[in-house]
Amino acid sequence: MSLEEVAFLVLAVVALITAVAALLVRELVHTILWIAVFFVDISAIYFLLQAPFLGVLQLGVYAGAVTVLLLFGVMLTRKRIFSREAATGVDAVPLALALVTFIFVVTSVGELPQSSQTIQSYDPTLLSQNLFGVNGPWLLLLGLLMMGAVAGSIYLVREGRE
């Protein structure tokens, strides 16, 4: 096994463990700590895939902004932030549905070549030319969507609404 394959295996196992732990621990604050580790791990996977710009974006947007937003959500909706959730058991039906979906996807990707393939790396300059050239309209659309989201969020949480 090459060094990259070992790194990928470690990152994949950490991603799975942190994702499951985030959903299963009882304290919401601990959930957010786990999810922060998950986001950093996904960012490391982007670096492994030769996409450093995406890795930095993931660190800034997810590990930074989204984590803090979720922490604010926890702080604003409970009196004592370390209070525990009521235990929710692992229901059989959603678990079975999730497992069936997983098995279906894994068996359908099994026909792809199993061997390692080389990963293309690109200069970030090329990415920015692509992003602001061919895919420019999508960025504009993203900006419009964010403006709409700001207006909608302010409307939802405004004062004097019963």
Place this chain on the structure above:
Amino acid sequence: MTALPLVGFLALSSALFVVGLFGILTRRNFILVLIAIEIAMNAAILNFVYFGAFSSGTGGLTGQAVAVVLIGFAATEVAVGLAIVLALNRLKGTINVAQATDLKL
């Protein structure tokens, strides 16, 4: 040159998506449901980057550009989701999704 198996990446992202799906279906706290949606969304965004990275030509650039836009979409979605959480908390005093039944007939 980095060489990695595509199948391993696909297995990882499908496993992460399934974890997110399970969380969406079973968790009762609205914030936990949002976190589960984020896990599933991250798994989906990873797919674009893999298929781009393993394709020839400029496919990788398109994959990364789509991923950039999708990361922005996901962050926007969290912001609106948390606004809904706060509105629900003010209206009901709880953020249990089982009690958010105002739109039921």
